[in-house]
Amino acid sequence: MAYGNWEPVIGLEIHAQLQTVSKMFSSDSASFGGADNENISPVSLGMPGALPVINKKAVEYSVKVGLALNCEIKTQSIFARKNYFYPDLPKGYQISQYDQPICEKGYVDIFVNGEKRRIDITRAHMEEDAGKSTHHGDYSLINLNRAGVPLLEIVSDPVIRSPAEAAEYARTIRGILRYLDVCDGNLEEGSLRCDCNVSVRKKGETKFGTRVEIKNVNSFRFVEKAIDYEIQRQIDSIESGEKIIQETRLYDSTKNRTNSMRSKEEASDYRYFPDPDLLPVRLDVSWVEKIKSSLPELPLARAARFQSAYGLPEYDSTVLVLEKSIADYFEVAAKECKNPKAVSNWIMTDIMRELKESEKDIEHAPIKASQLAEMIKLIDDKTISSKMAKTVFAEMWKTGQNAGDIVKAQGMSQITDAGAIEKIVDEIIAKNPSQVTEYLSGKEKVFGFFVGQVMKASKGQANPETVNDLLKKKLKV
Numbered sequence: 001m002a003y004g005n006w007e008p009v010i011g012l013e014i015h016a017q018l019q020t021v022s023k024m025f026s027s028d029s030a031s032f033g034g035a036d037n038e039n040i041s042p043v044s045l046g047m048p049g050a051l052p053v054i055n056k057k058a059v060e061y062s063v064k065v066g067l068a069l070n071c072e073i074k075t076q077s078i079f080a081r082k083n084y085f086y087p088d089l090p091k092g093y094q095i096s097q098y099d100q101p102i103c104e105k106g107y108v109d110i111f112v113n114g115e116k117r118r119i120d121i122t123r124a125h126m127e128e129d130a131g132k133s134t135h136h137g138d139y140s141l142i143n144l145n146r147a148g149v150p151l152l153e154i155v156s157d158p159v160i161r162s163p164a165e166a167a168e169y170a171r172t173i174r175g176i177l178r179y180l181d182v183c184d185g186n187l188e189e190g191s192l193r194c195d196c197n198v199s200v201r202k203k204g205e206t207k208f209g210t211r212v213e214i215k216n217v218n219s220f221r222f223v224e225k226a227i228d229y230e231i232q233r234q235i236d237s238i239e240s241g242e243k244i245i246q247e248t249r250l251y252d253s254t255k256n257r258t259n260s261m262r263s264k265e266e267a268s269d270y271r272y273f274p275d276p277d278l279l280p281v282r283l284d285v286s287w288v289e290k291i292k293s294s295l296p297e298l299p300l301a302r303a304a305r306f307q308s309a310y311g312l313p314e315y316d317s318t319v320l321v322l323e324k325s326i327a328d329y330f331e332v333a334a335k336e337c338k339n340p341k342a343v344s345n346w347i348m349t350d351i352m353r354e355l356k357e358s359e360k361d362i363e364h365a366p367i368k369a370s371q372l373a374e375m376i377k378l379i380d381d382k383t384i385s386s387k388m389a390k391t392v393f394a395e396m397w398k399t400g401q402n403a404g405d406i407v408k409a410q411g412m413s414q415i416t417d418a419g420a421i422e423k424i425v426d427e428i429i430a431k432n433p434s435q436v437t438e439y440l441s442g443k444e445k446v447f448g449f450f451v452g453q454v455m456k457a458s459k460g461q462a463n464p465e466t467v468n469d470l471l472k473k474k475l476k477v
Contacts, residue, residue, distance in 0.1 A: 007203045008231045009211075010160035010196065012223075014173050016152045016183040017129065017191035018061045024128040024150035025052030025095065025278075032189050036143045044148035046091030051277050054079075058150035059102070059281060061182040062126050063291050065152055066103030068176050068298055069121055073288050077102040079126070079278045083271045088131035088142050096153075098272040101125035102281065108176070109300060110168045111318045119169050120157040127151050132190075146190075152183075158197065158208065163227040167220045170194055175299050175322045187218045194223055198230045200238070209234070210244040214251050214258055226251035230258050302327055310340035319348055325362050329369045336373035339380055346372060346393075354397055366400040367393070375403035383407065385464055418470070421454070421462050425470045428453045439475055447471065 023030050026043035042050035066073050080098040106121035129151050131144040154173060160166045174192055177183040185192045194217045199209035214230055217223050229251075234244050249258040297305070303317035306327075312320075321327045330347055334340035351372070355362060375392060378384045384392060384407055395406045428450060429436060439446040454467050 003200070003231060003235060005203055006200045006231075006235050007205075008161060008163075008227070009158050009199045009201060009208055010162075010166050010227060011158040012156045012160065012166055012170060013195040013197070014154045014156075014170060015129075015193045015195070016065070016154065016173075016177050016185075018058050018150040018152060018182055019184060019191075020055055020057045020061065020150055022055060023148035024055050024058055024126070026148055028148060030149045032186075032191070034145055036141075037145060039145040040147070044090070044144060052095065052275075054278065054281065055150055058126065059283075060291060061150075061180075062102050062124065062152050063283070063288055064180050064182055064295065065154070065177065066106065066124050067288075067292050067295060068180055069103070069106035069108060069124060069154070069173075071103035071106030071121065071124060073283065074100065074102055074104065075283045075285060075288075076100065077126075077281045079275045079281070080272045081275050082127075084269075086130065086133075087140065088133045088144070088147065090131065090144060090147060094128060094130060095275055095278070096127035097125035100280075108169065108172050110165065110172045111315060112162070112165050112168050114315050116314075117165060119165075120159055122155045122157050124152055124154045127153060158199075163224040163231070166196065166227050167224040170223055171220050171322060172299070175324070179296055179298055179324050181296075187220075190218070193218065196223060196227050196230075198227055198234070199244070200231055200234045210246050212244065212246065212258075213248045215248050215261060217251055219253075222251060222253050225253070225256055226258060229256060233258065299327075306330075306340075310334055310344075312340060312344055316341075316344045316348065320344060323362070329362050329365075332369035333373040333376070336370055337376040337380070339376050342376045342379070343372065346376065350390075350393055366398070367396050371396060371402055378403055378407065382463060385460075387460065387464070418466055421458070421466050422470055424454055424457050424462065425450075425467070425474055428457060429474055436475065447475070450475070 020030050022028060023039075023044060026041050028041045028044050029039040031039070043052060063073055077097055078100040079095050081093040082096045082098070083093045085092055101123045103124035104122070106124070107118050108121065109116055109118050111117070129146050129149040131142055131147040134141050134143070156169065160169060174185040177192070178185050183191060187193070196214040196217060197211050198214065199211045201207065201209045212230060212234065214226050217226050230249070237244060245263070247263050248261045250261045251258050299318075299321040302321045303314070306312045306317035306320060307314060320330050326347065330340075330343055333343040333347075337343065351362070351365065351367070354360075355365060375389060375396065378392075379386060379389050388407075392403050392406050395401065395410075396403060399406075432450070432453070435446050435449055439450075450471050451464075451467055454462055454471070455464070
């Protein structure tokens with residue numbers, strides 16, 4: 001996206017809800033759903049005298065994420081109280097981490113339009129979630145089931161330079177969290193939420209502009225659209241002589257615009273101080289090393305293996321490993337049909353297109369990995385052509401049938417017998433003498449006419465390579 005003489009400066013704060021059984025500081029259930037205010041206790045309600053106890057599993061998950069994001073893991077971190085009033089914050093403060101977080105100075109690599117970009121991560125810190133307010137005209141309701149659920153907030157450096165980069169970075173983080181099995185990444189249920197910090201400055205300047213935060217964006221597509229709108233809004237405002245104010249805004253996806261929510265607080269407004277009810281979190285180095293040794297194969301490592309083991313291009317590998325389920329699907333199909341590049345092409349084009357249109361994930365796709373492999377084998381052994389395969393694929397997606405059954409039922413087998421094809425070629429040439437003259441006089445585009453006629457006469461079943469070879473031979477001057 002072009003913004004003239006202006007450059008956007010973007011940073012993301014991604015809040016990942018950790019998939020622990022209980023909450024960050026109490027034994028209440030951390031599961032999504034349940035009746036309103038069912039998963040609560042004196043601790044999550046902030047009752048006087050109720051003391052928090054740290055969830056060890058949440059600390060372990062946070063360390064896992066930090067290691068996967070190439071962060072420094074701090075052997076000592078401190079929980080602080082972030083003081084602000086909001087109806088769904090029962091204690092009047094949020095337990096978070098401030099100047100001594102558990103993870104610092106990491107990075108992830110992303111690909112945007114085939115180009116590799118490294119996004120630096122400032123920190124990842126543990127905190128508890130707030131409850132949820134729902135507004136109904138002249139009254140609001142508070143549900144505290146979510147209050148106290150463990151979060152890991154992952155804060156990037158302000159090094160992102162386009163809405164597309166921001167969306168791809170968020171997708172990459174989600175992929176890593178899902179590989180680690182510490183967060184389900186469900187944006188609709190709020191287990192992954194993005195706050196986007198956006199400012200603009202003239203190209204060549206080093207000083208940052210006034211930052212605006214877009215709060216709780218709940219889809220990657222909306223991350224891109226919200227940031228793009230906000231960049232343009234700020235540019236238009238500055239060029240009209242207005243001053244950008246530091247504030248928090250909300251994105252309205254129906255109108256594709258951001259609206260002011262409240263003025264943005266500074267860190268000093270929250271009056272952070274160490275929580276007196278919680279001791280510092282001290283990590284044993286050997287415990288951290290044990291977690292490190294148990295990490296699964298992560299997206300970047302898997303992408304490198306896909307390149308070396310399957311001969312895939314860097315771009316293909318990076319796209320395929322973003323979602324663990326898609327990478328698993330690829331490996332099953334590639335091993336069965338022994339044509340990994342063809343599997344990659346079908347997944348990245350047809351499969352992903354259909355998944356997007358049907359809003360399905362690959363685990364619920366009507367074409368299983370083994371079925372895709374069977375179809376590719378039919379192409380490779382010349383039973384069907386690539387063009388026929390498109391028709392077969394569409395029928396497979398519609399019905400869930402195997403490729404071989406569809407080919408047999410519809411009589412779609414490719415004609416590979418050179419003698420049978422030659423007979424058709426001779427008939428087409430004999431019927432079209434004027435086109436033969438045109439071709440022989442130098443009008444090479446007429447060649448496509450002959451190919452089309454032969455394919456039509458063979459009902460699309462003639463092997464295209466054989467058709468081309470025979471036509472070139474027969475139409476030689």
